[in-house]
Amino acid sequence: MRVFKFGGASVKDAEGVRNLLNVLSQTGTENTFLVVSAMGKTTNAMEAVVKAYFDDKPAVAGALDEVVSYHDAIARKLFPADGHPVHGRMRGLFEEVRGFLAWNKSPKYGFVYDQVVGYGELLSTTLVSAYLTDNGVANTWLDIRKYIKTDSNYRDVNVQWERTQEAISSLSPGKELFITQGFLGSDDNNFTTTLGREGSDYTAAIIAYCLNARSVTIWKDVPGVLNADPRYFEKASLLNRISYREAIELAFYGASVIHPKTLQPLQRKEIPLHVKSFLKPSDPGTTVGKGQGIEPQVPCFIVKKDQVLMRLSSLDFSFIVEDSIGDLFKLLHDYRMKVDMIQNSAISFSVCVDNKFGRLPELLQHLKGRFKVVHHENVSLYTIRHFNADAIRSLQDGREVLLEQRSKETVQLVVK
Known part of the structure; x- marks a missing residue:
């Protein structure tokens, strides 16, 4: 038994769906469980429907019509005949969405989100x-x-x-191919739930765990896992193998490798994870599995942009100790700051955060009542796993380094 997962980019248009068939023609379909995400940017489009439902009711119809038009265009290229039954099934799914939005009484954003956004996967798999x-x-x-x-x-x-184990174990995969949705589940009342971002990868891992699959393959528009994001770094190279632990380390520092939530069930049963290109399905890609480190042994570069570096020091030169640090972390939590790096000494505390929710001015105002605060906005946090001198120099050249932190295998630089 093997599990294949195809993301939104792989089925963003009619040509993508045709290519999915091409991939299956090369890999075969026996003993295969197919997990498919919503097409292209459908999840974002359905989120716009939910936002309009709460903020601008008259805009709901238009926001949903965009999703309808997008899927209709793909369906007409794949199934030109007007009488094809898939057109009726698609209309039925959209009527379900409209019906829910008409009769729903719940004021809870999360509940409405899950009932609406999940239709992206139901449409794509149909x-x-x-x-x-x-x-x-x-x-x-x-x-x-x-x-x-x-x-x-x-x-x-x-x-x-x-x-979940009991339900999935009732299936008997064999020569016939199973196809299902990523991202979705249901609660005790049979209302739709969603598994969070990267939820389709997690779905594939859940199915693999419950069926004791021999492997999971995630099909992407890149050749596999690279040692750096090619948008920001030149000469990114393919990693042939990564251990589960190394993949989790890279994800922790911000690499868009595989979410730890996906890796954990696979690691428990030592199920290998392959990351391969749906454009070149015969290429080997990357394997994440049991073992040590990475192959080849090269530095791995990760960057987080638009960060904020704050340096706090006590107003009276007293020590910053456990109670002060505890208070600081509570404030960071209260103001919804994601902490990406910390460094402290006896009388100072430095923290690099992601001001994702725009609450930095409020936090600074609060902090200045107790600390001397110096902050830098729009900085970048670079992390190098398995660093060497050349790798560090490549990031330092032409940049002002505001903070540096090293451990045995990892160096982090905050730069302007």
Whole structure:
């Protein structure tokens, strides 16, 4: 048994769906479970529908019509005949969305979000399943909400593993291909829940764990996991192998590798994870699995831009000790600052944060009542795993280094 996951970029248009069939023609479909994300930027578009529902009711119809038009255009290229049953199934799904928005009485944003946004995956899998069937690939479409059971912490649920294991174990994958949605589950009341960002990867891992799969493959528009983001670094190179632990370390520092939530169930059963290109399916890609470090042994570069560096020192030169640091972390939590790096001495405390929610002015005002505060906005935090002197020099050249921190395998630089 193997699990394949195709993300939104792989099925963003009709050509992408055709290419998915091409990938399956090269890999085969026996003993395969297919997990598919919403098409292209559909999740963002459905989020716009939810936002309009709460902020601008008259705009809801227009926001949803954009999603309808996008999917209709793809469907008409894949199924030109007006009478094809997939068109009716698509209309039925959109009517369900409109119906929910009409009768819903809940004022809770998270609940409404999960009921609406999840239709992106229901639409994509409906289209893909029908296209595969029309092209001679027998498959069984499954509603994953019947199998992945969760609590009701909408938008960021916890999986109820025993119930999920029991439900998924009832399936008997064989020669026929299963196709289902990523990102979705359901609670005890059978309302739709979502697994959070990177939720489709997590879905693939949950299914693999419950079925004791031999592998999970995530199909992406890159050749595999690279040692650096090619948008910011020249000469990014492919990593052939990464250990589970190394992948989690890279993700912790901000690399867009694989979310730790996805890796944890795979690591427990030592199920290897492959990251491969859907454009070149015969290429080897990257394997994440049991083992040591990375191969090849090269520095890995990670950058977080638009950060804020704050240096706090006591007004009376007293020590910054446990109670002060505890208060500081509570404030950072209260003002929703994501902490990416800390460094402290006897009388100072430096922290690099992501001002994601725009509450920096409020936080600074609060801090200045107790500390001397110097802050730098729009800085970049660079992290190098497995650094060497050349790697550090490449980041220092032409940049002002505001803060540096090193451990045995990792160096971090905050630069302007």
